[in-house]
Amino acid sequence: MKPLTLHISAALVLVVAGSAAAADLPAASAQAPQLELSAHGEVRQPPDMATVSIGVNARAASAAAAMDQDRRAMARVIDALKAAGITDKNLATSGLSLSPQYVYAQDAAPRLTGYAAANELTARVQDLARLGAVVDRAVAAGATEIGSVSLAIADPLTAQNEARERAIKALEDKAALYARLTGFSGARLLRLSEGAPELVSPRPMLMSAMRAGAGPTPIEPGETTVSIDVEGTFELIR
Numbered sequence: 001m002k003p004l005t006l007h008i009s010a011a012l013v014l015v016v017a018g019s020a021a022a023a024d025l026p027a028a029s030a031q032a033p034q035l036e037l038s039a040h041g042e043v044r045q046p047p048d049m050a051t052v053s054i055g056v057n058a059r060a061a062s063a064a065a066a067m068d069q070d071r072r073a074m075a076r077v078i079d080a081l082k083a084a085g086i087t088d089k090n091l092a093t094s095g096l097s098l099s100p101q102y103v104y105a106q107d108a109a110p111r112l113t114g115y116a117a118a119n120e121l122t123a124r125v126q127d128l129a130r131l132g133a134v135v136d137r138a139v140a141a142g143a144t145e146i147g148s149v150s151l152a153i154a155d156p157l158t159a160q161n162e163a164r165e166r167a168i169k170a171l172e173d174k175a176a177l178y179a180r181l182t183g184f185s186g187a188r189l190l191r192l193s194e195g196a197p198e199l200v201s202p203r204p205m206l207m208s209a210m211r212a213g214a215g216p217t218p219i220e221p222g223e224t225t226v227s228i229d230v231e232g233t234f235e236l237i238r
Helices: 063-083 128-140 157-181
Strands: 004-008 012-017 020-022 034-045 049-060 091-103 111-125 145-152 186-194 198-200 224-237
Touching: 034 157, 049 063, 049 091, 049 128, 063 091, 063 111, 063 128, 111 128, 128 145, 157 186, 157 224
Parallel strands: none
Antiparallel strands: 004 012, 004 034, 012 020, 034 224, 049 111, 049 145, 091 111, 186 224, 198 224
């Protein structure tokens, strides 16, 4: 948080940062004293949706064969995800690569051994309770990589507005406190600004639980933190 600057007219400026204080006393002025403050508000609630990256890999002697194997594997994964209820609009290719593979030996030129192809898909799961089962279906269909999982709130506006209310309340309480401590009767808001809302969610790494007799991969959603920072300029009132 930036240092608090309290302008007691144009004649007196009191800067408070931690326990340090400094004062300067030039000629007096009739300008109304002003107070600049910042405040933070946050709300925590369980996430209700997730995005997960799902990948397949293939190796073959030729580039065309590696790409063909990779394509077929990803097609099976996509079919499994759609069978699990994930619609086209919630599926997006996020990575595609093809690279030669070499063996390196001392005092010898690199020897080409084949090609590796990789394809990565991002799936958005709008029913968080089904995320584990969706991941397991993808693995059963041939997915070889389960990457990062991002948990989120599908409609964060309600939580953002509650965080705004808390931030404004904290800002007003802080202004009233400083007004009282410096001998004023109150503080009137002159200017208000808001920083960009922030949403911070847990980012669990998944390991599939697909095995005989096992249930779906467990998911612990934790809580998503929605926060708002505000800044305000107040006029101190006698």
